[in-house]
Amino acid sequence: MSVVCENSRGWVLDSRSLIDQGYSHCIRSEDDRKSSVQCRFKEQCFRVLKSHICVAPSACVDGGNTDTVHKAGKLPKKRKRRRSELNQGEIDSRTFHEKIRPAILEGTESLVESARSLGYLDGTTDAASEPLPSQECGLAALSEMAKDLPLVEEREQRVQQLPADDGRAAHFDLFSRVTENGTDFAAVVPLLGDEYVIPPRSAFLLSDFSRLEPLVRCGRRFDLIVMDPPWENKSVKRKRGYSCLSSTQLKRLPVPTLASPNCLVATWVTNRQSHLRFVRDELYPHWGVEVPAEWFWVKVTTSGQFVFPLDSNHKKPYEVLVLGRYRSSTVESSSQRSAVPLEDRRLIVSIPSALHSQKPPLAEVLKPYVGTEAKRLELFARSLQPGWTSWGNEVLKFQRTSYFHMTPTDDGGSIPEDEAADGTAANSPALSSPGESPPPCQRPTDVD
Secondary structure, three states: OOEEEEEOOEEEEOHHHHHHOOOOOEEEEEOOEEEEEEEEEOHHHHOOOOOOOOEOHHHOOOOOOOOOEOEOOEOOOOOOOOHHHOOHHHHHHHHHHHHHHHHHHHHHHHHHHHHHHOOOOOOOOOOOOOOOOOOOOOHHHHHHHHOOOOOOOHHHOOOEEOOOOOOHHHHOOOOOOOEEEOOOOEEEEEEOOEEEEEOOOEEEEEOOOOOOHHHHHOOOOEEEEEEOOOOOOHHHHHHOOOOOOOHHHHHOOOHHHHEEEEEEEEEEEOOOHHHHHHHHHHHHHHHOEEEEEEEEEEEEOOOOOEOOOOOOOOOOOEEEEEEEEEOOOOOOHHHHOOOOOOOOOOEEEEOOOOOOOOOOOOHHHHHHHHOOOOOEEEEOOOOOOOOEEEEEOOOOHHHEHHHEEEEEOOOOOEOOHHHHHHOOOOOOHHHHOOOOOOOEOOOOOOOO
16 A cells, blocks of 8 residues: 555655556567566665664654664764854754654654554565665766757657657657657656666656756646755765756746646755755745645654654754745636645655655645646656656656566566557556555554
């Protein structure tokens, strides 16, 4: 079950099951013959068995002092710092943490307890000790090189459809045009010298920040926009892990052009208070987005412990998601106020991916706030989702077949000719089984 349970505090998500939605029926072309396979994201990517910093038994989410930590069986040596030694950023972070700490602790306890009662987060795992897939990715470098190429004429920037029955996808222009799999099946296609799994009814643009025009010119407006910006970070600059964007560049994102009236905008923010203040006080107002809520993604192990001690001075076991509504100046304000209100300080509890910067899918938890027919867009994406449009300079990174287990379906893998021809079917497995409603979690218990 993808959404394990929910209550007034938030949700417990099975992120891997959410990723697998839409891949139960996948078409693969080999030697002029189509076959049907089932794709599942590899289990070891979500095999977080223990805290990154080992937490004493009394320091798990069931209660206890999270200041009591040890690493490799030894207590770490801490240099005591006077308050006067803290810089303003550290002071702001500590103040913010103390403000939200009760909601994080009590909400996580409640949600984890209910998930365990359903047999989830009980520490069991079926995953073998297999190595993680290689995370090397040359897509960003290709996007960097492609930004110097001329864009195709505007009249030619219509959405291009993945081919249904030949290998022409290998020669597609992925950098200047939005590419779409408009069928009800996932498809394994050769692109850029590798194989990728493209989910059903998904579209994407692989490009550098400076080449967003094809996304804007495709003429689509979205009811939900989710983004995970590459925030400026000193350690990232030292490691040269990926390119960061400045505040000025982020303001240039064409969100008002891409957003429909009442569009829900959700932005992942690091725990640096300067970034949070920038989103709330500058970025969202610049776009005309009102800020009604902050949610928190709480990362836990397979046994329900925080992946880092809650009060760790180094890293926190949670990240912030800032949610807002786009208010178009050209639409009657009364019609824009009818959207479902957003509750503040809700929690998304899940086992995090071991892969760098892979966030939990948000489609299910945001569905009540945007509707089931919402047009959805992810900016700075590293993967695709069924029914979403995605953009980023590594937008296909986690779609490589190396991240999936691929097994033939029970019918022997053959695809009927009438289905293979147009890529659609009336009863596609990806659509025929509507998601079940998650059971309600138990009500939060009192915390001493």
